[in-house]
Amino acid sequence: MKLVKGAYEVGDVKLLDVANQYGTPVYIYHAEKMAEQLNKLKQAFSEVNLKIKYAAKALTNISILKFLCNQGIGVDTVSIQEVKIALQAGFKTEDILYTPNCVSYQEIQEAIKLGVMINIDNISILEQFGHEYHSSIPVCIRLNPHIMAGGNSKISTGHIDSKFGISVLQMRHLQRVIKSNNINVIGLHVHTGSDILDADVFLKGAEIVFEVAQEFDNLQFIDFGSGFKVAYREGDVTTDINLLGKRITKAFKEFCKSYGRELELWFEPGKYLVSESGYLLVKTNVIKTTPATVFAGVNSGMNHLIRPMLYEGYHDMVNVSNPNGTSRIYSVVGYICETDTLGFDRKLNEVREGDIIAIKNAGAYGYSMASNYNSRLRPAEVLIINKKAHLIRKADTMEDILRNQIALDF
Numbered sequence: 001m002k003l004v005k006g007a008y009e010v011g012d013v014k015l016l017d018v019a020n021q022y023g024t025p026v027y028i029y030h031a032e033k034m035a036e037q038l039n040k041l042k043q044a045f046s047e048v049n050l051k052i053k054y055a056a057k058a059l060t061n062i063s064i065l066k067f068l069c070n071q072g073i074g075v076d077t078v079s080i081q082e083v084k085i086a087l088q089a090g091f092k093t094e095d096i097l098y099t100p101n102c103v104s105y106q107e108i109q110e111a112i113k114l115g116v117m118i119n120i121d122n123i124s125i126l127e128q129f130g131h132e133y134h135s136s137i138p139v140c141i142r143l144n145p146h147i148m149a150g151g152n153s154k155i156s157t158g159h160i161d162s163k164f165g166i167s168v169l170q171m172r173h174l175q176r177v178i179k180s181n182n183i184n185v186i187g188l189h190v191h192t193g194s195d196i197l198d199a200d201v202f203l204k205g206a207e208i209v210f211e212v213a214q215e216f217d218n219l220q221f222i223d224f225g226s227g228f229k230v231a232y233r234e235g236d237v238t239t240d241i242n243l244l245g246k247r248i249t250k251a252f253k254e255f256c257k258s259y260g261r262e263l264e265l266w267f268e269p270g271k272y273l274v275s276e277s278g279y280l281l282v283k284t285n286v287i288k289t290t291p292a293t294v295f296a297g298v299n300s301g302m303n304h305l306i307r308p309m310l311y312e313g314y315h316d317m318v319n320v321s322n323p324n325g326t327s328r329i330y331s332v333v334g335y336i337c338e339t340d341t342l343g344f345d346r347k348l349n350e351v352r353e354g355d356i357i358a359i360k361n362a363g364a365y366g367y368s369m370a371s372n373y374n375s376r377l378r379p380a381e382v383l384i385i386n387k388k389a390h391l392i393r394k395a396d397t398m399e400d401i402l403r404n405q406i407a408l409d410f
Contacts, residue, residue, distance in 0.1 A: 028384060307365055
């Protein structure tokens with residue numbers, strides 16, 4: 001986002017023009033920013049056989065998936081529905097990784113029929129898989145390295161009390177299941193969490209996986225998940241992708257040498273690719289002053305952006321309607337009948353009723369976690385590409401709210 005002649009723009013498109021054309025609230029994504037982030041990652045790991053699998057759960061709009069597919073990368077999915085959307089978006093089956101958690105074995109079978117790479121993180125499911133498929137279907141194993149990483153505890157996935165992955169302490173049991181069923185393991189996967197700053201966390205996970213990998217003869221890839229931290233506010237410390245690339249590349253090359261052949265190195269960036277590309281534009285309904293606080297009440301809330309309430313996530317904000325106004329302190333709150341704060345004590349150019357506020361870093365886990373709570377309508381989505389704004393999802397209507405409901409006659 002940049003200020004040009006008194007107007008905020010994204011990709012040379014004025015945000016107020018988008019708000020006027022499509023209404024508010026509205027999600028906006030910038031395609032070129034996604035491509036920029038992707039290229040940073042490719043350059044940082046240019047010396048290894050890198051495979052990138054976009055973590056679709058961050059933002060699943062089919063136009064976004066099609067754009068990223070056209071960038072020549074794969075996709076990581078966590079549900080059978082995401083698998084099907086990815087296929088419709090044009091991803092080839094060999095470029096789709098399916099990494100579910102706590103799903104039924106029937107869903108695993110459905111994904112196998114679709115021909116995608118299966119990533120299993122449960123010994124019980126692995127046993128059922130082995131009994132049926134033996135070595136006929138290659139599989140990846142998700143390990144839990146018992147590393148506490150990530151920001152908020154709700155997005156840390158690799159610690160000892162996590163539901164994700166097969167514990168590295170269960171290797172004897174795991175190997176027994178694999179050998180007794182002649183399971184063809186071609187990949188190992190580890191993901192410790194999100195918002196990881198320290199390259200040492202990745203390296204610690206790498207050391208554990210490299211040690212375990214020596215017990216598998218047919219590996220083709222090792223998948224380190226993701227978790228790269230992006231900037232949520234000015235001055236934020238972020239993951240140094242170039243430093244991480246150098247250190248992981250060095251360690252990975254040494255491992256491949258000891259393993260006896262070169263493997264593929266996989267990453268699954270989601271937030272890293274799309275977070276900074278996204279904005280949520282909301283309109284100020286009311287300015288409400290209390291003895292302690294000035295509230296800017298907007299026409300959105302945790303039904304559209306739940307991260308602040310769920311993860312205590314911070315999202316920077318800008319008053320795009322009054323960029324030169326006097327700075328004042330506001331708490332920006334939503335219209336949901338619940339404590340529904342999008343941002344505490346934010347310094348914004350004076351906000352007036354009717355002003356449009358842009359909420360930054362809304363590309364990841366914004367719309368994808370949106371709901372119809374309070375029977376509110378979900379917003380439209382717009383993609384800015386080649387200096388033009390394109391509608392990629394219509395806003396909900398009341399017909400959408402009622403579509404699958406059945407009104408009984410009493």
